[in-house]
Each structure stands twice: as C-alpha cells, then as structure tokens.
Amino acid sequence: MQDTELYQQILGIGTPWEVSNVDLNMELGEIVVSVRHAQGTKFCCPQCDQKLSCYDHSPSRRWRHLDSCQFKTMLEASIPRVDCPEHGVKLVQVPWSSPNSRFTLMFEAFAIRLLKATQTIEGARTILRTGWEATWTILERAVERGQARKQSSPLPHIGIDEKSFKKGQNYITLIYDLDNSTVEAISEGHNKEAANECFSQLLPGQIETVEAIAMDMSSAFVNAAKSNIPLAETKIVHDRFYVMKLVNEAVDKVRKQENKRLRSEGDDTLTGTRYLFLKNYDNLKESSQQRLDALFSFKLETGKAWTYKEMLRDLWHHDTAKEAKEFFRWWYRKVIHTRLEPMKKVARTIKTRIDNVVSYCTFSGISNGVAEGINSKIQSIKRRVGGYRNRQNYKTAIFFYCGGLDLDP
Ligand SMILES: [Zn+2]
Numbered sequence: 001m002q003d004t005e006l007y008q009q010i011l012g013i014g015t016p017w018e019v020s021n022v023d024l025n026m027e028l029g030e031i032v033v034s035v036r037h038a039q040g041t042k043f044c045c046p047q048c049d050q051k052l053s054c055y056d057h058s059p060s061r062r063w064r065h066l067d068s069c070q071f072k073t074m075l076e077a078s079i080p081r082v083d084c085p086e087h088g089v090k091l092v093q094v095p096w097s098s099p100n101s102r103f104t105l106m107f108e109a110f111a112i113r114l115l116k117a118t119q120t121i122e123g124a125r126t127i128l129r130t131g132w133e134a135t136w137t138i139l140e141r142a143v144e145r146g147q148a149r150k151q152s153s154p155l156p157h158i159g160i161d162e163k164s165f166k167k168g169q170n171y172i173t174l175i176y177d178l179d180n181s182t183v184e185a186i187s188e189g190h191n192k193e194a195a196n197e198c199f200s201q202l203l204p205g206q207i208e209t210v211e212a213i214a215m216d217m218s219s220a221f222v223n224a225a226k227s228n229i230p231l232a233e234t235k236i237v238h239d240r241f242y243v244m245k246l247v248n249e250a251v252d253k254v255r256k257q258e259n260k261r262l263r264s265e266g267d268d269t270l271t272g273t274r275y276l277f278l279k280n281y282d283n284l285k286e287s288s289q290q291r292l293d294a295l296f297s298f299k300l301e302t303g304k305a306w307t308y309k310e311m312l313r314d315l316w317h318h319d320t321a322k323e324a325k326e327f328f329r330w331w332y333r334k335v336i337h338t339r340l341e342p343m344k345k346v347a348r349t350i351k352t353r354i355d356n357v358v359s360y361c362t363f364s365g366i367s368n369g370v371a372e373g374i375n376s377k378i379q380s381i382k383r384r385v386g387g388y389r390n391r392q393n394y395k396t397a398i399f400f401y402c403g404g405l406d407l408d409p
Pocket residue numbers: 045046047048049050084085086087088
C-alpha cells in the first residue's frame with residue numbers, strides 16, 4: 001500500500017478529497033500530509049448549500065492532526081472558494097475540520113477526552129504538545145458547540161446557588177438541574193439581577209416545567225424566583241444544606257464572641273476549636289469527639305448553641321409538613337428564650353420562611369446530596385482556576401465539566 005493511500009484511510013478522507021503527498025521531515029519530527037480535491041468538483045456555498053463550481057483557492061493551510069507514532073502530523077490543503085450569486089465569494093466547508101479551527105476534528109475529539117481526563121489545560125496541553133491558548137480554544141469551542149445543540153428538556157427539579165470566584169468576592173450565580181446533576185446557567189454577581197439573568201438563559205419552555213426549586217433563604221433569589229417562575233411561592237424549597245449552613249454560621253458567631261470574652265479574662269479554652277463545632281458530630285474523629293465532649297463540662301454558651309444546632313437536624317426527619325412545622329415551633333421557642341443572639345436571629349429568619357423549609361416533605365425530588373455534589377465538583381474546578389486565568393474562563397470551564405453538554409466535534 002502506498003503511503004498516500006494509507007493516510008487516506010487513516011484520516012478517513014473520501015471523494016472528492018484525496019491524499020496527494022506524504023512528506024516526513026525528520027529534523028522537525030513532522031509529517032505533512034497534503035490533501036487535494038479532484039478537478040471539476042462542485043462545492044456547496046457554506047450559507048445556502050447551493051452547488052457551485054470552484055472559483056479559486058485560498059493559500060495553502062495546515063491543520064494539526066493526531067500524531068503518527070511520535071511525529072507531529074499536519075494536514076495541508078488549499079481550501080476552494082465558491083462565488084455564490086447570493087452570498088458572494090466564500091470558503092467552502094472541509095470535512096476534516098470546523099471552520100476557523102487549526103485542528104482536525106479527530107484531534108479536537110482526542111483533546112476533549114484528554115481535557116476531561118486530566119481535568120486541566122496544563123495537563124492536556126503537555127500531552128498534546130499544544131499551546132495554552134490553542135488548547136483553551138478547543139475547550140471553548142466544545143462548549144459553544146454543546147450549547148448550540150442543547151434541547152429544551154423539562155427541568156422539574158432545579159436549584160439556584162451562588163459561588164465565589166475568589167474567596168469571598170466576585171460571585172457568580174448558577175442554576176442546577178438536580179435530576180441530572182448539571183449546571184444549566186451561570187451569571188455574574190449574586191443579586192436579584194444576576195438571578196434574573198440566570199433564569200433568562202434557560203431555553204424556551206423550560207421555566208414552565210419547573211416543579212420545585214431549591215435555594216438559600218436570601219431575598220434576592222426568592223424574589224427572582226417569584227418574578228420568573230409561575231406560582232414560585234409553592235415551589236421554593238430552602239433545603240437542609242442552606243439552612244444548616246446559616247445555623248452553623250450562627251454557632252460560629254457565638255463561639256467567636258465567647259472566645260473573645262474568655263481570652264480577655266486570660267482563658268483560651270475555645271481557641272482553635274472552630275471546626276469542632278462546625279462539623280456534624282458523627283463526622284468527627286474519636287479524639288475530636290472527646291475534645292468536644294470535654295468542652296461541654298465548662299457550661300459554655302457555644303456548647304448551648306451547638307446543641308440547638310444539632311437538635312435542628314431532626315427538622316428533616318418528618319413525613320409531613322405539619323409535623324415538621326410543629327417540631328420547628330418547639331425548637332424556635334427554646335432558642336428564642338436564650339441569650340444566644342446570633343442563634344435567635346437565624347431562628348427568626350427560618351421562621352419567616354418556614355413553609356418553604358418544610359416543603360421538603362412535598363418534593364422528594366429535591367435532594368441535598370445533589371447540590372452538594374455539584375458544589376464540590378465546582379469547588380475542584382475553582383481550585384484549578386489559576387489555570388483558567390479569569391472569571392469568564394471559569395464559567396466556560398464549569399460548563400465544560402458540569403454542563404452535561406454534547407461536546408464532541
Ligand atoms: Zn450562497
């Protein structure tokens with residue numbers, strides 16, 4: 001078999017295209033495969049598909065293809081242009097590459113698999129021997145392609161959430177599909193406008209299919225849901241993840257205040273104990289459990305706050321909203337009669353939104369685990385975010401890794 005014929009088969013190139021020459025440059029470690037088309041071939045206008053004769057050719061161009069053994073392999077061709085009566089002189093579409101790409105489709109498909117496997121631009125580009133920008137462009141184009149292909153499928157259970165790009169600043173707002181664990185929309189900021197922008201990114205018809213929406217208790221998200229989703233008030237669920245996060249923050253405030261007071265009296269009992277009070281007791285190591293147990297003998301305010309926090313976990317163990325609400329009333333009365341101001345504040349916040357907390361009983365499809373799962377996935381993208389250079393890239397990377405998109409060329 002001739003090398004031209006061999007490459008024709010490897011590249012999957014067929015009529016009207018054929019491999020005319022294969023050139024191995026040992027010095028550069030490069031193979032250049034030249035491709036040309038048969039004389040007299042008619043090509044389609046890329047805009048209207050009308051079949052037209054070849055008008056002229058662009059200067060010869062190269063596309064990076066998958067390596068042949070250790071050799072970088074380039075495909076080389078002059079792209080024909082057609083003169084469409086309607087659209088003017090246009091470059092025709094070649095079967096081995098996307099318009100404006102410097103890579104063949106097979107190379108891009110391989111790069112996408114590597115980007116997924118290595119989880120970083122740096123990791124993929126080291127194996128591919130490509131530049132950072134070029135590798136990023138492949139990822140970006142894959143996301144564009146995936147989003148263009150997206151269909152308006154029903155979204156019965158969604159979540160809306162915020163994430164910070166850098167610690168405590170530069171927020172983004174996201175909408176999750178809780179049934180498929182995917183990110184459906186992302187916008188800048190975390191106010192009502194950001195949430196509105198997120199809802200507007202959903203495809204036509206999807207808003208109407210929402211049956212339940214999980215979110216924290218911030219008024220920004222509640223108000224945005226109300227102005228975007230029909231009958232939102234009956235669909236909002238402030239799930240355990242968000243409620244317990246607030247309660248944990250309140251416990252930490254109590255601890256900080258008490259620690260400050262104790263230290264001013266020369267007592268550092270509470271110093272370095274933050275994580276003991278924040279974690280779920282069952283998730284602590286035995287030694288940490290013992291340390292926490294010992295702290296309780298001091299009759300600390302923090303210990304009381306922690307106990308109320310742990311008690312509140314039972315709110316999510318009821319079968320009906322009515323029972324859950326009764327439990328909350330009991331818990332609320334206990335907390336409100338203490339002097340634990342941060343706990344009282346959070347108890348009042350929950351009370352105003354209690355109907356949308358106990359609504360978890362109605363919506364079994366709203367599961368905590370999912371939001372937490374997507375959260376940790378996004379968190380790990382953020383950890384590699386130095387490699388993504390800016391916030392726009394961060395968003396694109398989230399869609400690439402969590403968008404559930406069809407990315408293949
Ligand atoms: Zn045309």
